[in-house]
Amino acid sequence: MLLKRCKTRKGFLLRALSTKSIIHIPKSSSIHPFGDPSNRLPVLRDVEWRVNEGDAWAVMSASSGDNGKRALFRTLLGHLRVLTIPSDAPNEGLFPFLGPDSDPYSTIASVSFSHRSGRGAGGAFYDYTARYGAIRDEDALTLRESMFPESIAEEMPDPLAASLFEKPKAKKRAFEDVVKLTGEEKQLFDTLVREMDLERLLDLPVVALSNGQTRRARIVRAVLRKPELMLLDEPLTGLDVAARPKLLDLLNKLHQSRKPRVILGLRTQDDIPDWITHVALVRDGTVEAGPKNSIVPLIKQMDESSRPTSTAKSIESTEISQSDGELVLDLTNVNVKYSDRVVLNDINWKIRQGERWHLQGANGSGKTTLMSLILGDHPQSYIQKHLLLPSPSSSSAANTFTLNHRKRIPTPHLRKTIGVVSPELFDAFPRRHPGMTVREAIGTGFEGVFVPLGGPGAVGATEAGEESLRAWREQRVQEMLDHLGPASWSLSTPPSTQTPSLSNDFAKRRFTELSTGEQRIVLLMRALVGKPPVVLLDEVWSGMSEEMVSAARRYLRDLERVGKDQAVVVITHWEEEVPWSAEEGLKRFRLDGGRGEVV
Numbered sequence: 001m002l003l004k005r006c007k008t009r010k011g012f013l014l015r016a017l018s019t020k021s022i023i024h025i026p027k028s029s030s031i032h033p034f035g036d037p038s039n040r041l042p043v044l045r046d047v048e049w050r051v052n053e054g055d056a057w058a059v060m061s062a063s064s065g066d067n068g069k070r071a072l073f074r075t076l077l078g079h080l081r082v083l084t085i086p087s088d089a090p091n092e093g094l095f096p097f098l099g100p101d102s103d104p105y106s107t108i109a110s111v112s113f114s115h116r117s118g119r120g121a122g123g124a125f126y127d128y129t130a131r132y133g134a135i136r137d138e139d140a141l142t143l144r145e146s147m148f149p150e151s152i153a154e155e156m157p158d159p160l161a162a163s164l165f166e167k168p169k170a171k172k173r174a175f176e177d178v179v180k181l182t183g184e185e186k187q188l189f190d191t192l193v194r195e196m197d198l199e200r201l202l203d204l205p206v207v208a209l210s211n212g213q214t215r216r217a218r219i220v221r222a223v224l225r226k227p228e229l230m231l232l233d234e235p236l237t238g239l240d241v242a243a244r245p246k247l248l249d250l251l252n253k254l255h256q257s258r259k260p261r262v263i264l265g266l267r268t269q270d271d272i273p274d275w276i277t278h279v280a281l282v283r284d285g286t287v288e289a290g291p292k293n294s295i296v297p298l299i300k301q302m303d304e305s306s307r308p309t310s311t312a313k314s315i316e317s318t319e320i321s322q323s324d325g326e327l328v329l330d331l332t333n334v335n336v337k338y339s340d341r342v343v344l345n346d347i348n349w350k351i352r353q354g355e356r357w358h359l360q361g362a363n364g365s366g367k368t369t370l371m372s373l374i375l376g377d378h379p380q381s382y383i384q385k386h387l388l389l390p391s392p393s394s395s396s397a398a399n400t401f402t403l404n405h406r407k408r409i410p411t412p413h414l415r416k417t418i419g420v421v422s423p424e425l426f427d428a429f430p431r432r433h434p435g436m437t438v439r440e441a442i443g444t445g446f447e448g449v450f451v452p453l454g455g456p457g458a459v460g461a462t463e464a465g466e467e468s469l470r471a472w473r474e475q476r477v478q479e480m481l482d483h484l485g486p487a488s489w490s491l492s493t494p495p496s497t498q499t500p501s502l503s504n505d506f507a508k509r510r511f512t513e514l515s516t517g518e519q520r521i522v523l524l525m526r527a528l529v530g531k532p533p534v535v536l537l538d539e540v541w542s543g544m545s546e547e548m549v550s551a552a553r554r555y556l557r558d559l560e561r562v563g564k565d566q567a568v569v570v571i572t573h574w575e576e577e578v579p580w581s582a583e584e585g586l587k588r589f590r591l592d593g594g595r596g597e598v599v
């Protein structure tokens with residue numbers, strides 16, 4: 001049938017082109033980490049996946065967290081080993097192939113938003129507060145310069161050569177003298193920064209960009225490398241409503257022109273863009289790949305049949321409107337500016353116990369900046385005339401507080417009264433602490449610290465006389481594990497009688513070995529464990545599976561768990577992710593052009 005249509009030479013060529021394989025993992029392949037003995041269980045087994053030229057693919061994971069799609073992406077990047085070398089693929093070389101001479105390192109670019117936000121990397125501690133203060137020399141790379149790292153690297157001062165007695169370096173050469181672009185490259189650069197709305201940010205230091213701005217910049221940077229194929233994992237994470245269709249449109253155009261081809265990583269709950277034609281669903285260690293209309297019903301079926309057998313009761317409706325609770329945060333005429341760039345302009349916001357807030361605003365509108373003032377991370381928090389924050393009333397009970405001026409609250413005290421999950425915390429949470437268990441990671445939430453206090457397995461309270469505090473903390477950690485642990489979201493959850501053993505096994509796992517979604521839900525437990533009067537949840541759902549999101553929403557909505565003595569602020573660009581509705585009493589605070597108002 002198709003052949004009949006290809007009678008002309010042009011038609012024939014088109015057909016030949018459209019059936020060229022871009023990726024071919026042949027039938028019965030198994031995928032292993034490098035160095036694993038071959039008798040170890042593979043990461044993925046019985047894989048068969050062929051991506052033909054012209055097809056537009058999305059990869060999705062059915063399991064909790066994102067490890068399935070991540071494993072497939074890592075395979076494409078050459079980080080995992082494909083066993084069962086094909087006998088029928090003479091020229092196909094390393095997997096994936098883009099021609100016999102290609103290797104994954106130069107032909108594939110990968111940008112992931114499900115894992116890290118992109119600022120911190122490598123597991124080392126990084127200081128996310130650096131962007132709020134004076135910009136250091138080594139951070140002064142502008143967005144424009146950061147787009148061409150190879151050319152610019154030679155221009156940057158050598159940090160090892162720097163000495164206190166050295167004369168100031170000669171001024172950097174002008175950008176145009178360092179980065180020589182052809183007409184075509186210049187046109188591509190201009191189009192990308194325009195379509196991603198980055199033009200007005202090009203001369204800002206790259207560390208000053210907001211999360212959404214940073215993510216858009218990472219995509220542009222990846223395209224400028226001119227890869228053959230770009231893997232984009234959860235590309236819409238953290239993007240505001242206006243940026244999402246623009247990005248999808250741009251990705252479609254890039255894919256159609258094959259400059260580069262694009263494969264998207266999506267969560268099963270995400271909408272699949274119209275232009276995607278094929279889906280690879282990773283579930284139970286295997287990959288089911290095919291045209292979109294054959295895989296989508298499987299996802300729907302899975303959704304209906306595999307709801308977790310949760311022990312948590314479902315909360316039908318909840319009444320959250322509380323105007324008579326005590327003030328927990330009081331901001332009057334709060335301002336933040338960098339030289340002449342005003343980010344927050346006379347913000348007035350009062351938050352009371354029992355209230356549930358949705359903080360809204362486009363990318364770059366100042367939400368993270370406002371949160372950093374409340375958390376005391378921002379140096380300009382000290383100079384505000386009226387920024388009243390909760391300070392613990394006594395050293396042991398973090399959930400009783402008095403309101404105090406930021407200047408009079410030591411930062412470690414603020415860590416106890418404000419529970420937080422944010423992209424910055426996710427990036428900064430140490431991944432190199434030897435063997436920190438899930439239980440210990442949750443326990444760090446009582447003091448808001450980054451390393452476990454009080455020895456292995458302890459939850460911080462080890463002094464004589466602290467027995468009752470320790471017992472309370474132990475009981476809180478257990479409650480978190482039972483209600484937000486795997487029993488509440490694992491798809492293969494056995495009956496509720498097994499909750500304790502599931503929780504205990506999970507508690508002993510190493511934080512670093514968890515999937516991204518699992519790490520995020522553990523950090524949510526960490527934020528809630530101390531029952532702090534204020535809970536700030538910024539982009540908390542990214543990387544989480546649908547079941548985890550439901551479990552977390554259920555927990556947050558339950559007033560017996562997150563009480564009327566607590567206030568919760570959720571920051572998300574997705575209205576439907578907010579656990580409460582306006583009818584139930586949800587309040588909304590919107591930032592726009594530096595101004596903030598209750599809407």
Ligand SMILES: Nc1ncnc2c1ncn2[C@@H]1O[C@H](COP(=O)(O)OP(=O)(O)OP(=O)(O)O)[C@@H](O)[C@H]1O
Nearest residue numbers: 208209210211212213338363364365366367368369
């Ligand atoms: N040191 C700085 N110098 C100049 N501008 C800065 C600096 N730090 C932040 N900004 C600007 O402040 C604005 C607010 O950033 P912020 O991170 O608070 O935005 P956001 O609302 O959290 O955005 P997103 O939704 O993308 O996370 C951004 O436009 C950013 O470029």
